[in-house]
Every structure is written in structure tokens, then in C-alpha cells.
Amino acid sequence: MSDPVSYFLLILKATVLSFSGLGNLPSVHQDFVSRGWATDQQFGTAIAIGQLAPGPVGLWIVALGYLTAGLGGAALAASAIALPPLLVLPAARLHGRYAETAAMRGFMRGIALGVAGTLPVILIRIIAGYGVDLGGVAIVLGAAALVASRRVRLPFVLTLAVLAGLVLYR
Amino acid sequence: MPAQSPPAQPSALELLRIWTQIGSTSFGGGQAVFLLAYQRFVERGGWITDEAWAEAYGLTQLVPGMNLVGLAAILGNRFAGPAGAAVSVAGLLLPSVVITIGLAASLTAIRRLPGINAAIHGLVLGAAGGSLVVTYGLARPLLQSSAREGRVMLATAIGAVVAVALLLALGVPVVVLILGSGTVLSLLAWKLDRGSVPKPDPARP
Numbered sequence: 001m002s003d004p005v006s007y008f009l010l011i012l013k014a015t016v017l018s019f020s021g022l023g024n025l026p027s028v029h030q031d032f033v034s035r036g037w038a039t040d041q042q043f044g045t046a047i048a049i050g051q052l053a054p055g056p057v058g059l060w061i062v063a064l065g066y067l068t069a070g071l072g073g074a075a076l077a078a079s080a081i082a083l084p085p086l087l088v089l090p091a092a093r094l095h096g097r098y099a100e101t102a103a104m105r106g107f108m109r110g111i112a113l114g115v116a117g118t119l120p121v122i123l124i125r126i127i128a129g130y131g132v133d134l135g136g137v138a139i140v141l142g143a144a145a146l147v148a149s150r151r152v153r154l155p156f157v158l159t160l161a162v163l164a165g166l167v168l169y170r
Numbered sequence: 171m172p173a174q175s176p177p178a179q180p181s182a183l184e185l186l187r188i189w190t191q192i193g194s195t196s197f198g199g200g201q202a203v204f205l206l207a208y209q210r211f212v213e214r215g216g217w218i219t220d221e222a223w224a225e226a227y228g229l230t231q232l233v234p235g236m237n238l239v240g241l242a243a244i245l246g247n248r249f250a251g252p253a254g255a256a257v258s259v260a261g262l263l264l265p266s267v268v269i270t271i272g273l274a275a276s277l278t279a280i281r282r283l284p285g286i287n288a289a290i291h292g293l294v295l296g297a298a299g300g301s302l303v304v305t306y307g308l309a310r311p312l313l314q315s316s317a318r319e320g321r322v323m324l325a326t327a328i329g330a331v332v333a334v335a336l337l338l339a340l341g342v343p344v345v346v347l348i349l350g351s352g353t354v355l356s357l358l359a360w361k362l363d364r365g366s367v368p369k370p371d372p373a374r375p
Contacts, residue, residue: 051300078267082259
């Protein structure tokens with residue numbers, strides 16, 4: 001790995017501005033792809049692993065760390081995402097004085113909306129990285145529909161997606 | 171009725187054991203972790219009330235990063251101080267991290283088998299589709315709470331999402347977009363709160 005400090009700091013930066021497991025994806029994608037540190041395909045695989053493995057989905061970045069830079073990358077990624085949530089400890093003491101102001105609420109809502117706007121763009125880029133074909137679009141939309149219905153559990157949806165991949169891309 | 175002594179708080183060692191178990195069995199993302207933790211700490215252990223639990227979880231949403239990590243930290247700190255926080259976070263993350271690396275390594279190793287690339291191709295597309303739904307799930311409550319604060323706020327919220335998406339497609343750095351969106355919404359919320367957004371006043375000529 002050429003630059004472990006930047007590797008760590010870029011993930012940390014992205015995580016500090018995110019409030020959900022996938023929230024750091026857009027920033028990391030932009031920073032890593034532009035530096036040639038990761039491909040769209042590696043991102044896609046990492047996201048899938050994040051959903052397969054137990055624990056929070058946010059561990060997708062650890063998978064990306066491993067895929068791009070081995071155990072060192074995984075360790076850096078795991079450290080970077082473990083730190084920001086620890087701010088909850090001082091926050092518990094400051095809570096009430098700052099958290100409840102309209103400006104603060106607005107700021108956090110704005111951050112979350114920013115993530116909501118950037119995430120689909122990046123996900124579509126990752127999907128498009130595989131080449132846009134009818135079958136692929138069908139898998140994406142089908143999986144989305146099943147997850148949105150809330151009637152089908154994620155492991156089952158992913159299994160169907162795997163089978164569809166085998167049928168279409170073998 | 172004689173006073174009952176409260177159930178003893180879990181020690182750091184016990185916290186490590188509990189969170190390790192949760193971390194290695196929570197398939198299905200954050201929701202699974204949340205549910206398992208709730209069952210263990212509130213229902214079975216009786217170590218924390220529903221109200222305190224909700225307050226703790228609310229705090230984790232004010233702080234960046236994974237909520238569940240924050241939850242482990244705040245609960246651990248509550249029961250056993252900084253050591254409790256440290257082992258809780260470690261217990262939650264380490265098994266998952268190990269399994270995640272294991273999966274990544276396995277996929278890399280078996281990549282040469284026939285059909286694996288096709289299977290992974292399908293898997294990634296399916297995971298991406300599911301993630302798109304998650305995005306919508308993130309946006310909807312934000313827009314709903316914006317709507318409750320009036321049309322100006324809702325319009326600005328929608329505008330922020332659309333603008334950010336378009337600008338990202340044009341190559342603007344994500345950090346700039348997210349901080350920009352935060353700033354705009356913050357200013358608007360502040361102005362609305364102060365009542366300085368001009369409203370039509372029928373009494374004025």
C-alpha cells in the first residue's frame with residue numbers, strides 16, 4: 001500500500017460525515033477510484049460481502065480494505081470506522097445544550113439528505129461498471145422490489161440474485 | 171412489598187461475551203444487532219429500562235458512523251465505564267470483521283472456479299438493488315420531517331437531494347456536497363425557527 005495514512009484518513013473523513021453503514025460509500029468511492037486504489041467491481045463485491053456477513057452493513061468497507069490492500073487495508077478500514085461512533089461518549093454529556101437547536105437539527109438533516117442524494121448515484125455507477133444489459137437491470141430491479149416489499153428476507157433475495165447471475169452470465 | 175435490589179450490572183467480561191455473541195450471530199445487518207441487543211439488555215437482563223434504551227439509541231443517531239457501534243459504546247460505558255465501552259465495541263466488531271475478511275478472502279480464492287464470476291456478478295447486482303431501497307428508506311423519514319416544518323423546508327430538502335445528485339454526477343467532491351447541504355439546511359432551519367422567512371400578511375397594504 002502506497003499511502004496508509006491517507007488511506008486511513010480518507011475513510012475516516014467519509015465516516016465522520018455519514019450516519020449510516022453505507023453513508024461513507026460515496027466519498028470513499030470518489031476518493032479511491034480517482035486515485036486508482038479500487039475499481040467499481042471491488043466496491044460492488046465489498047458491498048455484497050457487507051450484506052452477507054453478520055454485524056452491521058457498515059463493515060463493507062473492511063471487505064473493501066481487504067480486497068484492495070490485504071489485511072493491512074482491512075485493519076485500517078476497521079479502525080477508521082470504529083472511531084467516529086465513540087464520539088457518543090462525550091456527546092452524552094453535551095447533549096441537550098447543542099443537539100436540540102434548530103440549526104443543529106437542520107445541519108444533521110442536511111448531511112443525511114446529502115448522503116441520500118449521493119448514494120444512488122454511486123450505486124448506479126457501480127452497477128453500470130458491469131455493463132448495462134437487460135438481465136442485469138432486471139436483477140437490480142427485482143432485488144429492489146423484493147427488499148422493498150419487506151416480505152422476503154435479504155439472504156433469500158441475494159440467493160435468488162446469485163442464481164439469476166448463474167443463469168444469465170455463465 | 172420489600173424493595174428488590176436491581177439486577178447486577180454486567181461486568182466488562184460479561185459484556186465482552188454478550189457482544190461477541192451478538193456480533194457473530196447477527197445476520198441481516200444493523201436491525202439484527204439492534205434486536206439481539208435489545209432482547210439481551212432490556213428484556214432478558216433487565217439492566218436498562220426501555221426509556222433509557224431509547225435515549226441511548228437516540229444519542230447514537232446524533233453521532234457519525236455506525237449507530238450500533240455507538241450503542242455498544244454507550245451501553246458498555248454505562249455498565250462498566252471506559253473498559254466496558256471498549257470491550258463492547260471490540261466484541262461487536264471483531265467477529266464480524268474476521269468473518270468479513272474470511273468471506274473476502276474466500277471469494278478471492280475461489281474466483282477461478284467456473285461459474286463463480288457469474289454468481290458474484292448476480293450477487294453484486296442484487297446487493298446493489300437492495301442498497302438502492304435502503305437509500306429510499308433513509309430519505310423518506312427525512313422528507314417527512316421536513317414536510318412537517320412547512321413547504322419551504324420540504325422544497326429545500328427535495329432540492330438538496332436532487333442538486334447533490336446532479337452535482338456529484340458532474341464531479342463535485344462528495345465532502346463539499348454533504349457539507350454544503352448541511353449548511354443550507356442549517357441556515358434555513360435557523361431562519362424558520364426565528365420566524366424571519368417572510369410570510370404573506372393579509373393585514374399589510
